[in-house]
């Protein structure tokens with residue numbers, strides 16, 4: 001880990017000349033996704049924590065009621081992908097900054113990438129295969145439109 | 148000082164014995180960065196758990212209701228204030244970062260914008276905290 005700040009006037013070094021500048025697009029992504037996430041996350045918090053009874057009202061029937069409308073499925077799907085990739089890329093910065101040992105750094109990046117991929121697939125499957133009226137479930141736990 | 152450092156040390160004009168620090172270190176720029184980093188990491192770990200607990204809606208209504216009821220416990224209710232506070236700061240300061248990067252006079256006003264972020268954060272929390280705590284502690288209310 002270097003303890004001095006790089007000279008800002010040092011000539012720029014390109015990892016892969018002529019290739020895609022991934023670090024630049026990562027930088028752009030943090031900003032674009034961040035601005036969209038402000039709308040998605042504040043909307044999410046408002047509808048789930050402020051409207052009506054707030055956290056107290058959240059249960060299976062509440063989620064079923066929301067997901068009856070594809071609007072909220074798409075909202076949550078966009079939020080899942082934008083936020084998780086934004087957060088994972090941010091964590092990649094931290095790993096690069098603090099993992100002094102090269103082997104440990106590679107391992108942490110691998111764990112980060114692996115868990116991010118698994119959660120993206122899991123979360124997407126849950127959103128789009130969700131059934132608000134599962135068979136053999138007590139009616140009082142389900143949204144009112146099921147019966 | 149190595150000539151590799153970027154010349155961020157403030158010129159030493161006064162003769163006081165108090166360490167003056169640098170233009171960046173110990174000031175708004177550094178603290179906004181520290182807070183942005185800590186809140187970002189905290190939200191990230193919450194998001195990992197939150198995707199897993201929400202995934203239980205695909206298992207059964209009973210499983211989901213059991214886990215979500217822990218979020219309604221008063222201790223967690225207070226934790227949610229911290230969570231919303233962290234997200235609120237990260238979001239507002241994130242907009243500040245974008246303005247520093249893309250607005251012509253962003254770097255000139257970065258310090259003013261930091262205090263604006265803190266002020267807007269207070270307004271946000273003033274709106275959220277009473278409402279949320281009433282929802283969480285409402286049933287313990289006597290009177």
Ligand code: HEM
Pocket residue numbers: 027030031033034035037038041083084086087088089090091093094180183184186187188190191194234237238239240241242244245
């Ligand atoms: C609410 C809207 C959000 C906005 C406006 C926002 C904005 C930003 C910005 C502009 C950066 C700086 C990127 C850079 O320096 O290149 C950043 C970093 C980061 N964000 Fe967010 N973000 C938001 C939500 C989130 C969420 C939901 C998470 C977690 C899942 C998160 C986790 C992080 C992390 C870990 C970093 C890296 C911090 C660092 O490098 O010091 N952010 N965010």
